Amino acid sequence: xxxxxxxxxSCSIARTAEILGDRWAVLVxxxxxxxxxxxxxxxxxxxxxxxxxxxxxxxxVDEGLVAKRPIxxxxxxxxxxxxxxxxxxxxxxxxxxxxDWGDRHRSGADGPxxxxxxxxxxxxxxxxxxxxAGHQIGTDARTELVPLAGARLRQA
Amino acid sequence: xxxxxxxxxSCSIARTAEILGDRWAVLVxxxxxxxxxxxxxxxxxxxxxxxxxxxxxxxxVDEGLVAKRPIxxxxxxxxxxxxxxxxxxxxxxxxxxxxDWGDRHRSGADGPxxxxxxxxxxxxxxxxxxxxAGHQIGTDARTELVPLAGARLRQA
DNA sequence: CCTCTGAGTTTGGATTACAGACTCAGATGC
DNA sequence: GCATCTGAGTCTGTAATCCAAACTCAGAGG
Numbered sequence: 001x002x003x004x005x006x007x008x009x010s011c012s013i014a015r016t017a018e019i020l021g022d023r024w025a026v027l028v029x030x031x032x033x034x035x036x037x038x039x040x041x042x043x044x045x046x047x048x049x050x051x052x053x054x055x056x057x058x059x060x061v062d063e064g065l066v067a068k069r070p071i072x073x074x075x076x077x078x079x080x081x082x083x084x085x086x087x088x089x090x091x092x093x094x095x096x097x098x099x100d101w102g103d104r105h106r107s108g109a110d111g112p113x114x115x116x117x118x119x120x121x122x123x124x125x126x127x128x129x130x131x132x133a134g135h136q137i138g139t140d141a142r143t144e145l146v147p148l149a150g151a152r153l154r155q156a
Numbered sequence: 157x158x159x160x161x162x163x164x165x166s167c168s169i170a171r172t173a174e175i176l177g178d179r180w181a182v183l184v185x186x187x188x189x190x191x192x193x194x195x196x197x198x199x200x201x202x203x204x205x206x207x208x209x210x211x212x213x214x215x216x217v218d219e220g221l222v223a224k225r226p227i228x229x230x231x232x233x234x235x236x237x238x239x240x241x242x243x244x245x246x247x248x249x250x251x252x253x254x255x256d257w258g259d260r261h262r263s264g265a266d267g268p269x270x271x272x273x274x275x276x277x278x279x280x281x282x283x284x285x286x287x288x289a290g291h292q293i294g295t296d297a298r299t300e301l302v303p304l305a306g307a308r309l310r311q312a
Numbered sequence: 313c314c315t316c317t318g319a320g321t322t323t324g325g326a327t328t329a330c331a332g333a334c335t336c337a338g339a340t341g342c
Numbered sequence: 343g344c345a346t347c348t349g350a351g352t353c354t355g356t357a358a359t360c361c362a363a364a365c366t367c368a369g370a371g372g
Contacts, residue, residue: 003190004201010269012258013186013251020254023177030169034159034301039319045160045310049361054320064261077369079318087261089295093283094253095169098176101250102168105220105243113167113306118287119298125287127249131274132282139245142275145190150269154201195350205330210351234338235349 001153003145010152019063020091024048024056026098029084029091032066037081057082065091097127157309159301166308175219176250180204180212185240185247188222193237213238221247253283 008014020026027046036042043053060066065088071081084091096116103112116125129137137143164170176182183202192198199209216222221244227237240247252272259268272281285293293299 003187004192004197006269008183008187008201008203010264011186012255012262012268012270014183014258015262016254016258017179017182021177021179021182023173026173026177027164027170030167031159031164036160040317041160043319045164047164050320050363051322052360055359077318086295090260091257092295093285094250094257096285097250097253097283098172099168101247102170102172104246106168106171108166108306110304110306112304113162113308115302115304117300117302118289118291118293119300121287121289121291123288123291125285125293125299127253127283128286129249129252129281130284130286131277132279133274133277135274135277135279137274137281139242139248143281144273144275146271146273148266148268148271150264150266152269196348199350206332206351207353208329211328 001147005153006147007152007154010150016094019059019065020094022056024052025060026095028053028056028060029065029088030095032082032084032088033092033095037083038079039082042082060088064088093127096125100126157303161309162303163308163310166306172250175215175221176247178212180208181216182251182254184209184212184216185221185244186251188238188240188244189248189251193239194235195238198238216244220244249283252281256282 020029024046027048028042031042031045036045039053039057042048042057043050046053048056057066057068061068061082064085066082067085068080068082071079099114099116107113117123118125129141131137135141176185180202183204184198187198187201192201195209195213198204198213199206202209204212213222213224217224217238220241222238223241224236224238227235255270255272263269273279274281285297287293291297
């Protein structure tokens with residue numbers, strides 16, 4: 001049983017990529033993290049076509065990463081806003097890992113565009129690989145992939 | 157200067173999503189990590205259309221994440237294989253973060269399909285957010301986004 | 313009544329994805 | 343020598359997406 005014998009699609013990476021494997025989905029989640037909540041604000045900041053944004057938001061709501069909430073501003077008719085659910089907020093590690101990579105490999109001459117700071121201590125936040133025994137996992141660390149009960153062999 | 161005043165595209169997440177913001181690109185990198193190296197093997201395992209795979213591989217080579225190497229098997233004509241470059245291998249944190257999320261939120265009744273183990277100690281590997289002072293950053297931790305020299309304001 | 317705004321939906325054309333057939337070159341079999 | 347096989351794509355025609363711009367719709371303001 002080698003890696004290739006397992007079904008490519010019943011893999012947590014494949015399942016997540018089904019949702020986030022789209023430029024706009026990632027950027028919508030990023031903007032939601034950064035406090036952009038309304039349709040027009042997202043559309044304006046991202047520059048995405050309006051129908052595509054509508055479709056992505058509907059998908060993200062459908063997948064439970066985003067909630068569409070009514071918002072009643074004083075003396076105005078009902079609006080709504082989009083906010084991340086708990087599941088959506090748990091993507092933070094993914095976004096930071098993506099940002100770390102971009103900072104290292106796609107920064108311009110002026111260096112990285114933004115930094116995430118831990119308010120309590122002022123230090124920069126990064127994503128790291130760690131094993132449950134607390135060892136840092138560098139690019140050189142030896143790891144192995146072990147199939148669990150949820151693994152599925154591919155159909156012949 | 158709020159988040160929305162900065163150019164959405166000159167952001168490390170946007171730049172990385174330009175490359176990985178595609179279902180197949182992510183899965184190709186995942187399979188390369190897992191030792192699948194040849195065109196037909198990738199095509200067969202992923203089930204992607206051949207022209208799309210060719211295009212994604214060319215893009216990944218172009219972006220410096222993947223190298224196309226000649227490989228001379230004894231008594232056979234020259235073949236080649238695709239391998240991750242150092243930059244490509246540094247995506248491991250991203251992939252593990254994506255996998256962690258999928259494990260938590262998209263596992264079936266049987267639980268997660270795979271587990272990454274640290275060979276030295278046998279414990280599971282996960283992606284975590286940590287600040288440079290060593291504090292764990294949970295979903296509740298307060299962080300702030302600070303623009304650096306590489307930040308670009310958007311054109312009006 | 314006219315206009316404005318937020319949040320989409322519709323439309324028509326340009327891209328991209330997809331599955332399957334086709335190509336090409338070098339090895340292999342007879 | 344000729345037909346066959348194999349790896350690694352490329353080509354083709356159709357289906358699905360993307361895109362930008364225009365349009366819709368409902369409620370608030372003037």
